[in-house]
Amino acid sequence: MIIRPLGKVPYGTTYETMQNFTAERTAESIDELWICEHPPVFTQGLAGREDHLLAPGGIPVVQTNRGGQVTYHGPGQVVAYPLVDLQRAGYYVKEYVYRVEEAVIRTLAAFEVTGHRVAGAPGIYVRLDDPFSHALLPQRPQKRNPGEPLPPPDFTGLGKIAALGIKVSRHCTYHGVALNVAMDLQPFQRINPCGYTGLQTVDLSTIGVAVSWDEAAHVLSQKLVASLSP
16 A cells, blocks of 8 residues: 655545546556645535534535535644555455544554444544543444344544545545544534534544644554555
């Protein structure tokens, strides 16, 4: 996998370039991982509802073809776009999502933070009262009986620190994951993050972890490359 550090780039042009890369790639194309930072922007997923945009104000809103609802990208956030041929890698979309989330969990662990999954809600969360606690969440994904529906997501006591939204075209992935490092979190209050009313968003800075964008980007890159290996 080729790691491409793009630096600070506009969301719209990056989105267009991702689409073109995926449309033009062949079975021989090497997988890539793009790491970047975007100017302030709200992005809507395919199922995105207007009522989740509470007060966008002067921040632009971009309609996208990824899954999920509305989220925010801005300075101080590491955005990672894995461009992976799943057929060649040998795993399906569900496992791909698990592997991306696992890379975020391992990145947080490198900074002594415990990341958690929540049943029915993609992304990674931390305990607000103790982000370093290893105690299992009662709302974690658990084995269900055949046909048993997912429980409604429960975010009690949690803050979201990483959001995930993907698209798969011709068994190749694009879009990706965003890890909050040291941001202005106020824009998240102007939306229902990922479609959830009242969901609190946090970053490493607000939970007491002082780490530079470059360091967080480096660790996340390495963890993604390792986790997404065939």
